[in-house]
Amino acid sequence: KILILDFGSQYTQLIARRVRELNVYCEIHPFNNFPELDVTVKGVILSGSPSSVRDQNAPVPDLSKIKGQLPLLGVCYGAQFMAQNYGGLVEASDTREYGRANLKFIDSDNELFREIEKGSQVWMSHGDTIMKLPGNFKIVASTGDVEVAGYKVENEKTFGIQFHPEVYHTTQGLQILSNFVVDVCGCRQDWTPASFVEETVQALQDQLGDDRVVLGLSGGVDSSVAAMLLHKAIGKNLTCIFVDNGLLRKYEYENVLDSYKHMGLNVIGVDAKDLFLGQLNGVSEPEQKRKIIGRVFIEVFDAEAKKITGVKWLAQGTIYPDVIESVSVNGPSATIKSHHNVGGLPEKMNLKVVEPLKLLFKDEVRRVGNEMKISPTILGRHPFPGPGLSIRILGEITPEKVALLQDVDHIFIEGLRSHNLYDQVWQAGAMLLPVQSVGVMGDERTYESVVALRAVASTDGMTADWVHLPYEFLGRISNEIINRVKGVNRVVYDISSKPPATIEWE
Numbered sequence: 001k002i003l004i005l006d007f008g009s010q011y012t013q014l015i016a017r018r019v020r021e022l023n024v025y026c027e028i029h030p031f032n033n034f035p036e037l038d039v040t041v042k043g044v045i046l047s048g049s050p051s052s053v054r055d056q057n058a059p060v061p062d063l064s065k066i067k068g069q070l071p072l073l074g075v076c077y078g079a080q081f082m083a084q085n086y087g088g089l090v091e092a093s094d095t096r097e098y099g100r101a102n103l104k105f106i107d108s109d110n111e112l113f114r115e116i117e118k119g120s121q122v123w124m125s126h127g128d129t130i131m132k133l134p135g136n137f138k139i140v141a142s143t144g145d146v147e148v149a150g151y152k153v154e155n156e157k158t159f160g161i162q163f164h165p166e167v168y169h170t171t172q173g174l175q176i177l178s179n180f181v182v183d184v185c186g187c188r189q190d191w192t193p194a195s196f197v198e199e200t201v202q203a204l205q206d207q208l209g210d211d212r213v214v215l216g217l218s219g220g221v222d223s224s225v226a227a228m229l230l231h232k233a234i235g236k237n238l239t240c241i242f243v244d245n246g247l248l249r250k251y252e253y254e255n256v257l258d259s260y261k262h263m264g265l266n267v268i269g270v271d272a273k274d275l276f277l278g279q280l281n282g283v284s285e286p287e288q289k290r291k292i293i294g295r296v297f298i299e300v301f302d303a304e305a306k307k308i309t310g311v312k313w314l315a316q317g318t319i320y321p322d323v324i325e326s327v328s329v330n331g332p333s334a335t336i337k338s339h340h341n342v343g344g345l346p347e348k349m350n351l352k353v354v355e356p357l358k359l360l361f362k363d364e365v366r367r368v369g370n371e372m373k374i375s376p377t378i379l380g381r382h383p384f385p386g387p388g389l390s391i392r393i394l395g396e397i398t399p400e401k402v403a404l405l406q407d408v409d410h411i412f413i414e415g416l417r418s419h420n421l422y423d424q425v426w427q428a429g430a431m432l433l434p435v436q437s438v439g440v441m442g443d444e445r446t447y448e449s450v451v452a453l454r455a456v457a458s459t460d461g462m463t464a465d466w467v468h469l470p471y472e473f474l475g476r477i478s479n480e481i482i483n484r485v486k487g488v489n490r491v492v493y494d495i496s497s498k499p500p501a502t503i504e505w506e
């Protein structure tokens, strides 16, 4: 495997994804807390950073057991750090080193640049530049403005590049990464969805033995793929619980239960609609809604799981981005992100936790699901928040408002599907606003609700942009909603990006 030492760059995860695209397994670790180097580690990549090597408290890794002993590639900050640390000079750049540039010079004998064409486009993004290299560092690539675009340390497998090979705008970036991980590090490209399934199933069998496991299905991609892996590993010892909290999409409960049963999973459906809606009665504050839903979910799930005898494990669909330790460049402390709707569930239930997907990025979860023949409809589903429609009904929730919003949402989502727009959108939904507006229908004046439609493009939900859905489509959907859903006389489309807005309105 490859280790990626993170200095806090926004692109670190992208490096990992590219390396994995080459079917080579890699892990991200904070620069100041990396694991023991054993024989499985074939090479190390140093990420970029928002810091400058000239900053007082710039991140400083301990490379004493790595440099000169293992293949090492510094990207951007990583390259500048090594240049500066081993006797060179890095200064603030006086020419622009942001955006595209072309490689003017390439040392054709250099392994890292094998098959890279002269003139190849690369993407720069840094405020500093390497002015002088240490004596035994040799320039192997340059652009018009940046002489030290790439270097190699003599008699070592140590390389630095000041541009970003991981971004799409570096046209041959994947080739450069391949040259490093395959040719220089000698990694075998055998980390595939099939090998992942095989190894994970085996590991789960070893870990779980004859123990019983319970898993909360949400209908989403992650819990579905986690369930299927466990199903392959332990068969009937896995029980899945799917809770209807009354805030799901229209027909969601029936459809999801049905498709899981088709997959051979042992699923228990729990209809807890009245319980959830009862507890939410009169509550309008968003965080309060989330807390209530989280708490009631735990109660319902716990009660259901207790009916199964001898359960020892709780399975969760946690994925890699949830467990990567993030680097805080403003201090040595590292924080671990944890983002769960049902935080507290394992503690409350006194169960051990098994997380079969915790090494995978979202796109890899899909590929693994595909490998296990899970239907594309499940794998291609848009994300849907745990608190469901409750955070799309602004203000107080009533069963009538839920029913109304389910109808609106259904028309919108089915419209996206039938116009072949569903897969172009990362997430979509409708919001019921606490606003009445005047309209006219026939000869009648109406005073009814406003709904907002939202469709966003994103890769991880952290940032998002609104999707430019065709006007013609929006017009049709708006008509259909107003004509068919009683109580709605106005439809608006949300054109804000995140940031500064968020995807959900609450």
Ligand code: XMP
Pocket: 290, 341, 383, 384, 385, 386, 387, 427, 461, 462, 498, 501, 502, 503, 504, 505, 506
């Ligand atoms: P925001 O609204 O923060 O949403 O831009 C980002 C992504 O997270 C989802 N979301 C949630 N998911 N529990 C969840 O499981 C929540 O409380 C929650 N709030 C927002 C949202 O749907 C989007 O995909």
